[in-house]
Amino acid sequence: xxxxxxxxxxxxxxxxxxxxxxxxxxxxxxxxxxxxxxxxxxxxxxxxxxxxxxxxxxxxxxxxxxxxxxxxxxxxxxxxxxxxxxxxxxxxxxxxxxxx
Numbered sequence: 001x002x003x004x005x006x007x008x009x010x011x012x013x014x015x016x017x018x019x020x021x022x023x024x025x026x027x028x029x030x031x032x033x034x035x036x037x038x039x040x041x042x043x044x045x046x047x048x049x050x051x052x053x054x055x056x057x058x059x060x061x062x063x064x065x066x067x068x069x070x071x072x073x074x075x076x077x078x079x080x081x082x083x084x085x086x087x088x089x090x091x092x093x094x095x096x097x098x099x100x
Contacts, residue, residue, distance in 0.1 A: 038080045042074075042080055046070075049072060050066060053066060
């Protein structure tokens with residue numbers, strides 16, 4: 001095999017390997033950003049839910065049971081992840097759905 005063919009073959013292989021690693025890196029970055037976004041929204045939802053409960057308790061002059069915000073965020077994280085992956089909430093979330 002000639003030197004030129006060897007150099008061209010090496011360059012082609014390097015380009016393919018580089019492209020594969022670039023695509024893998026992009027996939028992992030997108031996946032990481034999605035998890036970060038879901039976590040951020042879950043925390044926002046947990047804080048908002050706590051705020052709403054506190055307002056309802058204040059206006060109704062009744063006590064309410066507040067759960068730790070991190071526990072609520074974890075629940076929302078699981079629900080949002082399941083919603084993203086399957087297009088629907090998990091079965092456990094339906095027990096919190098109001099009757100229509």
